[in-house]
Amino acid sequence: MKNIVLFGPPGSGKGTQAQKLESKVGLRQISTGDLFRFHLGNSTELGKKAKAFMDKGDLVPDALTIEMLQSEVEKYPDAKGFIFDGFPRTAPQAEALDAFLLSRSTSISAMILLVVGEDELVRRLLERGKTSGREDDQNEEVVRHRITVYHEKTAPVADFYSAQGKFHKIPGEGGIEAIYASLEALIKSL
Ligand code: ADP
Numbered sequence: 001m002k003n004i005v006l007f008g009p010p011g012s013g014k015g016t017q018a019q020k021l022e023s024k025v026g027l028r029q030i031s032t033g034d035l036f037r038f039h040l041g042n043s044t045e046l047g048k049k050a051k052a053f054m055d056k057g058d059l060v061p062d063a064l065t066i067e068m069l070q071s072e073v074e075k076y077p078d079a080k081g082f083i084f085d086g087f088p089r090t091a092p093q094a095e096a097l098d099a100f101l102l103s104r105s106t107s108i109s110a111m112i113l114l115v116v117g118e119d120e121l122v123r124r125l126l127e128r129g130k131t132s133g134r135e136d137d138q139n140e141e142v143v144r145h146r147i148t149v150y151h152e153k154t155a156p157v158a159d160f161y162s163a164q165g166k167f168h169k170i171p172g173e174g175g176i177e178a179i180y181a182s183l184e185a186l187i188k189s190l
Contacts, residue, residue, distance in 0.1 A: 002081035008114035011121035018085040031085040057145040111161035114172030
C-alpha cells in the first residue's frame with residue numbers, strides 16, 4: 001500500500017494534484033476540506049460544529065477531524081493506498097494518523113510538500129474565490145489568516161515526518177502538468 005500525505009499551505013495546489021493522482025495512479029484522495037464542505041452543505045451535526053471555525057479560517061478541533069478522517073478511510077477497505085490532502089494539519093493529527101494506520105497494518109510512505117511563495121498563494125486563493133463559491137477564499141483577511149495558521153500549527157507537522165525520514169518537497173509553481181510530472185515520478189520511486 002502507498003499512503004501519501006500531500007502537504008503545503010492553502011492554495012499550494014494539493015487538491016488539483018491529488019485529483020490527478022487519484023485518476024492516474026489509482027490512489028484514493030481524501031480531502032478533509034472537501035469532507036467538511038460536504039457536511040456544511042448538508043447541515044449535518046458535524047457541519048454545524050465545523051462552520052464557525054471554517055468561516056474564520058481556523059482549524060476545526062482535532063477530535064472531530066480525526067474521527068471524520070478515520071471513518072472515511074474505513075469506507076474503502078480495498079483501496080491500494082490513499083492521498084491525504086489537508087490532513088494531518090496538527091501534530092496530534094499526525095500522531096493519530098500513524099496510530100490508526102498501524103492498527104490497519106499500514107503506514108505513511110511519504111509526505112510531499114508543494115512549495116509556493118506567499119504572494120502567489122494569496123493571488124491563487126482570491127482568484128479561486130471569484131468562481132468557487134468558497135467564502136473562505138473571498139475575504140483577503142481570512143485568506144491571510146489561513147496562511148498564518150498554516151505557519152503556526154501545520155508547518156511543524158513536516159518535522160514529524162522528517163524525523164521518520166519521510167519528508168520530500170517539490171516546486172509547486174509552474175504549470176500544473178510539470179508539477180504533476182515531478183510528483184508522479186517521486187511517488188513511483190517510493
Ligand atoms: P485550504 O487548504 O485551501 O485552506 P481546505 O479545503 O483544505 O482549504 O480546508 C478548508 C477549511 O477546512 C480549513 O480552513 C479548516 O477550517 C478546515 N479543515 C480542513 N482540513 C482540516 C484539518 N485537517 N484539521 C482542521 N481543520 C481542517
